[in-house]
Structure formats: structure tokens, C-alpha cells
Amino acid sequence: MLENFSFRTIVEYLPLFGQGLVTTVWLSVLSFAGALAVGIGLAAMNLQRGRLFRIPAKAYIDAVRATPLLAQLYFLYFGLPRLGIILPELVVGILALSLNSGAYVAEIIRAGILSIPRGQVEAGVASGMTYVQRMRLVILPQAFKVTIPPLLGQAIVLVKDSALLSLIAVAELTRAGQLLASDRFMPAEGFITIAAFYLLLYYGLKGLAALSGRWLGLAGART
Amino acid sequence: MTSNRSKNGTGMIEFRGVNKWFGTLNVLRDITLSVEPREVVVVCGPSGSGKSTLIRCINGLETIRDGDLVVDGQRLGDPATNMTRLRTEIGFVFQSFNLYPHKTALENVTLAPIHVRKIPRAEAEKAGRELLAKVGLADKVNAYPAQLSGGQQQRVAIARCLGMRPKIMLFDEPTSALDPEMISEVLDVMVAVAEEGMTMMVVTHEMGFARKVAQRVVFMDAGAIVESGTPDEFFSHPKTDRSRAFLSKILRH
Numbered sequence: 001m002l003e004n005f006s007f008r009t010i011v012e013y014l015p016l017f018g019q020g021l022v023t024t025v026w027l028s029v030l031s032f033a034g035a036l037a038v039g040i041g042l043a044a045m046n047l048q049r050g051r052l053f054r055i056p057a058k059a060y061i062d063a064v065r066a067t068p069l070l071a072q073l074y075f076l077y078f079g080l081p082r083l084g085i086i087l088p089e090l091v092v093g094i095l096a097l098s099l100n101s102g103a104y105v106a107e108i109i110r111a112g113i114l115s116i117p118r119g120q121v122e123a124g125v126a127s128g129m130t131y132v133q134r135m136r137l138v139i140l141p142q143a144f145k146v147t148i149p150p151l152l153g154q155a156i157v158l159v160k161d162s163a164l165l166s167l168i169a170v171a172e173l174t175r176a177g178q179l180l181a182s183d184r185f186m187p188a189e190g191f192i193t194i195a196a197f198y199l200l201l202y203y204g205l206k207g208l209a210a211l212s213g214r215w216l217g218l219a220g221a222r223t
Numbered sequence: 224m225t226s227n228r229s230k231n232g233t234g235m236i237e238f239r240g241v242n243k244w245f246g247t248l249n250v251l252r253d254i255t256l257s258v259e260p261r262e263v264v265v266v267c268g269p270s271g272s273g274k275s276t277l278i279r280c281i282n283g284l285e286t287i288r289d290g291d292l293v294v295d296g297q298r299l300g301d302p303a304t305n306m307t308r309l310r311t312e313i314g315f316v317f318q319s320f321n322l323y324p325h326k327t328a329l330e331n332v333t334l335a336p337i338h339v340r341k342i343p344r345a346e347a348e349k350a351g352r353e354l355l356a357k358v359g360l361a362d363k364v365n366a367y368p369a370q371l372s373g374g375q376q377q378r379v380a381i382a383r384c385l386g387m388r389p390k391i392m393l394f395d396e397p398t399s400a401l402d403p404e405m406i407s408e409v410l411d412v413m414v415a416v417a418e419e420g421m422t423m424m425v426v427t428h429e430m431g432f433a434r435k436v437a438q439r440v441v442f443m444d445a446g447a448i449v450e451s452g453t454p455d456e457f458f459s460h461p462k463t464d465r466s467r468a469f470l471s472k473i474l475r476h
Binding site: 117119120122123125126127128129130133137138141142145 | 282283284307308310311313314315317319321322323324325334335338339383384387
């Protein structure tokens with residue numbers, strides 16, 4: 001069985017995989033930055049008392065979470081040009097991942113802020129802090145610590161979701177596997193290789209999560 | 224002890240006919256009470272009698288439904304009253320301390336002075352170290368709250384209030400969450416603050432503290448002030464059945 005498995009072809013295609021890996025990494029980084037921006041904005045809207053901001057934020061988050069990422073991606077890729085907005089595939093892909101992941105990030109941030117005990121808010125209020133001062137000095141620094149681990153989890157999901165961009169012809173890691181599979185009819189070699197690379201990325205992010213956990217522990221996060 | 228009450232009846236804290244409801248529950252019933260500058264008033268009563276709610280209204284952690292509440296000459300709920308500004312004059316010590324867990328003891332004390340009072344950092348830190356020394360924690364300046372005992376945390380919390388140089392200090396059952404052996408270290412600090420002439424309202428059942436520094440004890444039940452008098456009057460000759468019943472329960476052991 002294994003005699004049919006061509007390591008040589010994998011080595012031959014390594015530069016292609018390498019390019020794909022690099023593309024996956026930087027488009028994931030950009031998308032996650034976008035997701036953080038979208039998520040912070042949505043969480044801020046969602047935490048307001050007034051419905052004016054809260055209802056649109058909740059509707060957006062529900063819409064994203066209720067529909068498949070692939071449908072969202074196709075909507076942006078095929079739908080936007082019909083509305084006269086024509087963007088390069090890569091931009092559409094980063095946009096789709098940012099908008100999708102942003103909804104999940106928003107909920108992580110909101111949960112982090114709400115996890116801070118009411119007494120912390122009251123201590124800030126009682127010492128004459130304004131809402132902005134309380135957020136900046138008391139709530140957000142504490143919420144930040146509890147959100148880091150789930151945010152890294154979301155980053156791992158985003159990296160794996162980025163594989164869908166191969167379907168709109170973005171030359172990322174999964175696309176490299178597809179090319180090997182179709183050029184040489186070697187799906188086993190193609191897809192096992194990309195799986196190995198995704199595993200590598202996963203361990204990278206997990207290591208980062210462990211490092212951040214240790215760093216946060218040192219900073220006196222325990223109560 | 225009413226001798227220090229001013230003639231015009233405007234004390235540091237003035238409740239006049241204050242009512243408050245939680246839903247249909249009348250948690251404060253027609254409260255009228257005046258606390259003079261430098262006066263120490265102890266508030267006691269059974270749990271659920273509205274003691275905590277009473278003092279939480281003073282710095283606006285709770286709002287009142289009707290009546291007047293005037294603090295340091297400013298009427299609460301009046302659009303002209305800057306609540307955020309007024310709160311800087313009122314220290315509040317919580318039952319559960321509520322120290323900032325991500326800040327050291329010193330940072331807990333200096334945070335509001337630096338950011339709210341706009342005191343230069345070096346000056347605030349110098350004052351903060353002195354205050355922590357005053358509450359007996361000179362060696363814990365750089366400790367995080369999680370590294371301190373309950374009694375130590377509460378003393379940091381008192382220092383945190385003093386750092387704002389308030390005119391009034393409110394204490395909401397400051398020793399109720401503490402192990403017995405830590406209660407006296409917190410009470411000693413409170414006695415010292417009282418002896419420096421701070422205007423204080425203290426919700427507590429620590430009768431030794433009341434006898435030592437309070438000019439007045441206010442007894443509440445079911446949202447109303449039932450009785451009020453000097454600690455001696457109240458403890459030795461309670462006037463109502465309810466206060467007698469309450470005292471017999473807390474003094475029995």
C-alpha cells in the first residue's frame with residue numbers, strides 16, 4: 001500500500017505548500033485582526049443599555065452564527081459583484097473570515113466583561129470614576145485576561161475555516177493540496193501534507209496560549 | 224448626644240422622609256436622619272432591615288424613590304448635583320472588600336487619586352505608602368489582594384478610601400466576611416479613623432466598636448428606623464420590643 005505513496009512528489013511540491021502555508025498564516029493574521037475590530041465594536045454595542053445599538057448587534061451576531069460560513073463566503077464572492085462591488089478574491093476571503101469570526105469574538109469579549117464581579121464596578125463607582133475610567137482602569141484589564149484563552153481558541157477555528165477560501169481560488173494551504181491532488185492524481189499525498197501543516201499551526205497557537213496563560217498567571221490574575 | 228447638632232438642621236448627611244421600593248417591597252420607609260460633621264453613627268438591625276440599602280443610597284449606589292437626601296450640602300437626584308464629583312468625597316468600604324485583583328495594594332490605593340483626583344503619581348504614591356503604613360501594611364505595599372488575608376484586604380480597602388481624602392466614610396458590614404481573629408485588626412483601624420474626626424456611618428453588629436466611638440446607634444427593622452440613641456441608652460435600656468429581641472439575640476453568646 002505504502003509503495004504507492006510518493007514522498008518524492010510531496011518534496012517536489014514543498015515550495016507550493018510553503019507558499020500556501022505563508023498565505024494561510026498572513027491572511028489568518030489579517031482576518032483575526034479584522035475579527036477583533038468587528039468583535040470589539042459589536043461587544044460595545046451589545047453592552048449598551050439602549051436598544052438602538054443592542055438590537056442590530058444581536059441581530060448581526062445571530063445571523064452569522066445561524067448560517068454556514070460557506071454560504072456567507074459565497075454571498076460575498078458571488079453576491080457583492082451583482083451589487084456592483086468587485087473585490088479581489090483574497091480581499092473577499094479576509095472580509096468573510098473577519099465578519100464571521102467577529103461575531104464569535106464579540107460574544108467572547110462580552111462574556112469576559114460580564115464575568116467581572118459587580119463589586120468591581122461598584123468599587124469604581126464609589127471612588128468617583130466615570131464609566132470610561134471604570135472600563136479602562138478596572139473592567140477591561142481584568143476582562144482581557146479571561147478572554148485571552150478563548151480568543152486563541154477562536155483563532156485556531158479561524159485558521160481551519162480559512163481552508164474554505166480554497167473554494168474561491170485563494171492560493172492558500174488547502175488550495176496547494178488540491179493542486180497536487182488534481183495535477184498528479186495524488187489526493188492522499190496532497191491532503192495528508194496539508195493536514196500536517198494545519199497540525200503545525202495548531203500547535204503553534206496552542207503554545208502561544210500556554211505562554212500567555214503562564215504570563216497572565218504571573219501577573220496576579222487569580223482572585 | 225445631640226449637643227453637636229447644628230441649629231439649622233443641615234447635617235453632613237440628611238435624610239428627610241426618604242422612601243425606596245424594590246418592586247413592591249418597601250425597603251426604606253420614611254427615613255429621617257441627620258448625621259453631623261465628625262459624628263459616628265452605627266446602624267444595626269436584623270438582616271433584610273434595609274441597613275445596607277440606607278448607606279448605599281448616600282453615594283448613589285442605590286437611588287431613592289421619594290423624600291430628600293442631602294449629602295455635604297448637595298441634594299441627590301438634583302440635576303445640579305454632580306454625582307461623580309460628590310462620590311470622591313465619600314469613601315465606601317464593602318463587606319466583600321472589592322479590591323482590584325489586578326492591582327497591588329499600593330496601586331489599589333493610588334488608582335483613584337491619580338485618575339480621578341488628578342494627583343501627580345509620585346505624590347499619590349507617597350501618600351499611599353503612608354496610608355498603608357497607617358493601617359499596618361507597610362510591608363504589603365507590592366502584594367496583590369490574592370496574597371493578603373481578609374483582614375489585610377479590608378485594611379487596604381480602608382486605605383484606598385482614605386487616599387481620596389473623603390469627608391464621609393461609609394462602612395457596609397466591614398467585618399462580616401472576616402474570620403473572628405481578623406475582626407479586631409480592622410476595627411482598630413476604623414477606631415483610629417473615627418478618632419481623627421471622620422464623619423462615619425457604619426453598618427455593623429460590633430457592639431464594642433459602637434460603644435467605643437459611636438455617638439449614636441440607629442436601630443432599623445423592616446425598612447424603618449425604629450430606635451435611635453446613644454450606645455449606652457440603646458444597649459442598656461432598649462426602648463422597643465423589637466430592639467430588645469434583636470439585642471438578646473446578638474448579645475447572648
